[in-house]
Amino acid sequence: MRHTISLLVRNKPGVLSHIAGLFSARGYNIDSLTVGETDDNTVSRMTIVTIGDDRIVEQVSKQLNKLIDVIKVVDLTDQPFVDRELVLIKVQAEGEKRSQIIEITDIFRAKIVDVSPKTITVEITGDDSKIQAIIELLSPFGIKEIARTGKVAIARGREAGKNKGGATC
């Protein structure tokens, strides 16, 4: 199963190496990983999407928690959360196909961010299903390139995400 794990880490050099190293050393999968500063510039938030059964993901959380630079680990999968990804899609666009592509872009409330004689670049933000859907619709026109940010996620509601990976026992 796919799990979305949100991490707060100390914003220090080498943190990313420690985390990426943990995944490769223990043979865990990373589907996507994003990182950026939070409102506190000494703390960064990482969103990692990983695949594994419950036992493996529990181990991932615990091992992440053990890293000295990791402040908090939350497996968002167990609670309501919002996730978004930004994707740039460069599509082949000539002749009457251009209007069709623009129509699809409108329906998805996506944006056209670049146009050339032969291509259109679409910017879309959304969750997995929305992105999957637009990619499917644009594919027949011929997708030349895709760039994805990877997922960012945050727990819903007023509370900060509940810590599930820590020493609860």
Add this chain to the structure above:
Amino acid sequence: MLMSGSEILLDALEKEGVEVMFGFPGGAILPVYDAIYDSKIRHILVRHEQGAAHAADGYARSTGKVGVCIATSGPGATNLVTGIATAYMDSIPMVAITGQVGTDLLGNDSFQEADIFGITIPITKYNYLVKKVEDLPGIIKEAFYIARTGRPGPVLIDIPKNVQVAKIEYDGYPKEISISSYNPTIKGNPRQIKLAAEAISKAERPVIYAGGGVIISGAADELKQFAEKIEAPVTMTLMGLGGFPGTHILSMGMLGMHGTHAANHAVTESDLLIAIGARFDDRVTGKLSAFAPNAKVIHIDIDPAEIGKRKKADIPIVGDIKQVLQSLIKEIKTKSHSDWAKRIENWKAKHPLTYKNEKGKLKPQFVIEKIYEVTKGDAIITTEVGQNQMWAAQYYKFDKPRKFLTSGGLGTMGYGFPAAIGAQAANPGKVVFDIAGDGSIQMNIQELGTAVCSKLPVKIAILNNFNLGMVRQWQELFFNKRYSNTCLSGNPDFVALAKAYGAHGILVKKQEEVIPAIKEAMKINDRPTIIDFRVEPEENVFPMVPAGAAITDMIQLA
């Protein structure tokens, strides 16, 4: 006061209470060695950096304090790697300091540059590359704190040469440090402790499975009290030996691949397994699904990530073992299990550890028994890895913690001798024996120079069978006696080698020479002694559980 990075480093080490450190100089660490020249801290010059890391490890294991090793950049640093990995696997507190090329040269494939920060990420608890001299005091303080607290482990500090030289106004070593993201759980959850006490009161066939955590936590007294109060038999992992007295009536000795019959059967038939500071290693459990198959599991460990890593715990308790056991002892009632105790006594009586002591033959087990007798069980024993290690674990009965120093997790051949040097430096008046094989000893034999030069009277008992014995044993049992590359016919004359280094050497070929040789070695207190015991070449370690089999599936002495 205006001080250089190197001077600050030495001041910090003194403030951390470092008495001795082990190292080897080189270009990128020269400013630090210049500061060492004026320092009160004893520096022991090794002959290879791997020796420095193992010596710091032996120092740490025998004292419980943080061991310190130092090396230069590039090859100096990479030579520490095996020693750091060894310490990491066995949770040993260590601080490794490496020189690095100047920050202006970093990343340019400069002379003797290696990315030791990157290399050691998976084998350190934490590591640092110091970019500014201003950061150095805080980093050293953090490094020692991280190394010795929680689940201990090695921490590496990589210091570029210009940082060692740069001067700043130093207003003293920081008194306190707080790391917001690092707060190990020390006290066990009272609710979990209550649940554990309930399970213990209901158990009819409890077994305590004690690991290295007991020793690290300093909980040997508590474990004894706990085991006696509930009359539960105790088995120890290789790392746990000495955490519970080996001569105690409740001791079943070691469990697992070369464990005792009683220990392996008791675990398998238990209805409650109390794992304390142990991590269900594959060498302990054998086939995991057949390990304590009918037991409820209480798992006590300071590291939450160990809980449920290999085997599901019914009652996990995260915390420092000493504190958890103290709380648990208060919570439990005195119990006795006479039927269970009788069965265990029966297993112990019927299937003790044994070997055939044939006349005219020198058996390695016999040598270890005699070392045990002559040293009255009170020596610090280090081992190499292989048969020598297993025989030492089986036939030397450890009654106290921090007396048995062995590379359990990583299984590093070449560990024992430099570790003995570290232990001897930490314990000047004590007898330190390295129980070695002829294969392993040659992996770090250059440290004879260190021991002679530093006047450390370490005793090295080489169980010399002219073979890589454990591998040879596997080839005999599982590879149709195809002895591929396990014969060491090119062994040196170890006695002559000892003499060449200025050490003492004794050759032993007969049973009756064993005790006099050990006594002779114990009289020498200003230089190391090698005893070359020419033991039976085809002797095997029994019992043995084949890799991946259930632990009751034991090959016994034929």
